[in-house]
Amino acid sequence: xxxxxxxxxxxxxxxxxxxxxxxxxxxxxxxxxxxxxxxxxxxxxxxxxxxxxxxxxxxxxxxxxxxxxxxxxxxxxxxxxxxxxxxxxxxxxxxxxxxxxxxxxxxxxxxxxxxxxxxxxxxxxxxxxxxxxxxxxxxxxxxxxxxxxxxxxxxxxxxxxxxxxxxxxxxxxxxxxxxxxxxxxxxxxxxxxxxxxxxxxxxxxxxxxxxxxxxxxxxxxxxxxxxxxxxxxxxxxxxxxxxxxxxxxxxxxxxxxxxxxxxxxxxxxx
Amino acid sequence: xxxxxxxxxxxxxxxxxxxxxxxxxxxxxxxxxxxxxxxxxxxxxxxxxxxxxxxxxxxxxxxxxxxxxxxxxxxxxxxxxxxxxxxxxxxxxxxxxxxxxxxxxxxxxxxxxxxxxxxxxxxxxxxxxxxxxxxxxxxxxxxxxxxxxxxxxxxxxxxxxx
Numbered sequence: 001x002x003x004x005x006x007x008x009x010x011x012x013x014x015x016x017x018x019x020x021x022x023x024x025x026x027x028x029x030x031x032x033x034x035x036x037x038x039x040x041x042x043x044x045x046x047x048x049x050x051x052x053x054x055x056x057x058x059x060x061x062x063x064x065x066x067x068x069x070x071x072x073x074x075x076x077x078x079x080x081x082x083x084x085x086x087x088x089x090x091x092x093x094x095x096x097x098x099x100x101x102x103x104x105x106x107x108x109x110x111x112x113x114x115x116x117x118x119x120x121x122x123x124x125x126x127x128x129x130x131x132x133x134x135x136x137x138x139x140x141x142x143x144x145x146x147x148x149x150x151x152x153x154x155x156x157x158x159x160x161x162x163x164x165x166x167x168x169x170x171x172x173x174x175x176x177x178x179x180x181x182x183x184x185x186x187x188x189x190x191x192x193x194x195x196x197x198x199x200x201x202x203x204x205x206x207x208x209x210x211x212x213x214x215x216x217x218x219x220x221x222x223x224x225x226x227x228x229x230x231x232x233x234x235x236x237x238x239x240x241x242x243x244x245x246x247x248x249x250x251x252x253x254x255x256x257x258x259x260x261x262x263x264x265x266x267x268x269x270x
Numbered sequence: 271x272x273x274x275x276x277x278x279x280x281x282x283x284x285x286x287x288x289x290x291x292x293x294x295x296x297x298x299x300x301x302x303x304x305x306x307x308x309x310x311x312x313x314x315x316x317x318x319x320x321x322x323x324x325x326x327x328x329x330x331x332x333x334x335x336x337x338x339x340x341x342x343x344x345x346x347x348x349x350x351x352x353x354x355x356x357x358x359x360x361x362x363x364x365x366x367x368x369x370x371x372x373x374x375x376x377x378x379x380x381x382x383x384x385x386x387x388x389x390x391x392x393x394x395x396x397x398x399x400x401x402x403x404x405x406x407x408x409x410x411x412x413x414x415x416x417x418x419x420x421x422x423x424x425x426x427x428x429x430x431x432x
Contacts, residue, residue: 037300038307050311051318058319078336085333096326097319104318106351117386117408118398127387134383148349157337158346166359169369187339232298237288 036219041232045119048112049218055105056211059143060204062098070150072196074189077152102144109137129217132210139207146199152192160195161187347426354418357425 021027038046069088071080084091113133116122122130149160164187168178183190286292301307338344348356355376362371382389390404398405 034304034308035302038303040299040301040306043301043307043310044314046307047311047314051314054311054315055318058322074337078333081333085330092330093323093326095331097322099331100322100325101318103350104322108318114408114412118405120390120398120401120404122387123390124387130387131384134380138380144349144351151333152337153334154337154341154344155332155334155346157339158344159348162346163348163352166368166372170373171369174369174373230294230298233288233293237290237293240288 033219036222038222045115048108048115052105052108052112053211053215055101055108056140056207058097058101059105062094062101063200063204065094066098067200072150072192074152074192077150077192081151081153102147105140106144109140113137126217126221129214129221132214132217136207136210136214139203139210143199143203143207146195146203149192149195150199157187160191350419353422354415357418357422 017027066084069080069084069091071077081095084095086092088094116130116133145160145163148156148163150156164178164181167181168174170177181191181194183194358375359368359371362368362375390401392401392404398408
């Protein structure tokens with residue numbers, strides 16, 4: 001009865017797909033997104049951007065998990081991180097992934113930007129995607145800076161104090177910047193609350209729509225431009241022209257080469 | 271949008287001889303985003319996440335002693351991605367120059383970074399070799415950042431406590 005079962009399963013899955021398509025149009029959308037043609041050439045290079053996206057998603061997920069135990073107060077912040085590291089189930093793993101993926105994220109963003117720059121990926125009509133990318137870079141740097149203070153240990157605390165000191169040197173706006181970050185005259189409970197609000201609420205909420213715009217513009221324009229599309233064919237053309245030129249010079253081997261090449265192309269043509 | 275089937279199906283059966291005339295007839299072969307590109311993305315991401323998981327036990331995320339707001343002699347270290355910035359400040363000593371090095375120069379750099387698409391407007395030159403000015407500037411920025419990082423690392427190794 002395998003045949004009957006198979007046909008019934010087929011009908012059921014067809015029904016589900018049609019039902020969803022009729023109500024949401026999601027199947028057409030998925031086909032559009034999944035089967036969009038992308039360049040074969042340089043496929044490994046284009047994994048840098050998606051690695052950045054993946055690591056940001058990991059940051060969101062592990063960050064939410066850390067919030068289950070983390071307490072944003074000067075009395076309990078260090079203790080709660082210590083608890084996560086030593087007592088909580090998989091706490092060391094979750095915090096370790098949050099920490100290390102943040103490090104990889106910064107490195108991957110650097111590589112991604114360098115790749116886009118040296119490939120000329122910012123050229124028309126992709127200028128705005130580069131601008132959105134720089135905004136994302138600044139937001140990630142803000143997240144990296146504000147996250148350091150939250151563990152409330154000597155390194156994080158004093159490095160953040162030095163960082164805010166540097167910010168206070170800004171001409172004209174320095175005083176306002178440091179007042180906004182400190183929430184008082186010295187780094188204390190108010191500072192921790194503000195860094196927590198920035199790191200957990202403001203900056204992630206700001207980064208999400210910019211990631212959306214970045215991806216929308218990527219899908220709108222694709223990753224390769226009009227000249228780039230022919231680069232493989234141009235390379236093949238130049239290779240063939242070069243070989244013909246060499247064949248012209250090497251008079252002795254000419255017949256042999258010619259025969260070999262003919263043989264090969266015949267073999268392929270059949 | 272034209273529906274293009276997944277990779278492999280659109281391969282021409284005959285090997286085409288590409289000449290000057292027909293090179294622009296049709297673009298390079300493409301592949302479907304799924305599964306070709308999605309698989310490659312998954313490989314890289316899987317490698318990264320496994321590396322994170324291994325490192326979280328091999329080199330646990332650091333946690334030094336609880337913050338003591340009363341100490342004055344503690345020498346903090348920034349994270350490695352701020353090394354080059356910290357090192358750069360060493361070239362702008364004193365009260366008069368520090369705001370220049372700490373804020374003005376980075377702000378100018380970020381403004382220039384935003385303006386890159388309008389600074390390099392050579393049309394249709396995607397290859398790095400065909401627009402040497404932008405490429406040289408880019409390489410210089412990378413070299414400066416990496417050199418500053420190495421200098422910061424060597425300074426920290428030479429003077430661990432100062």
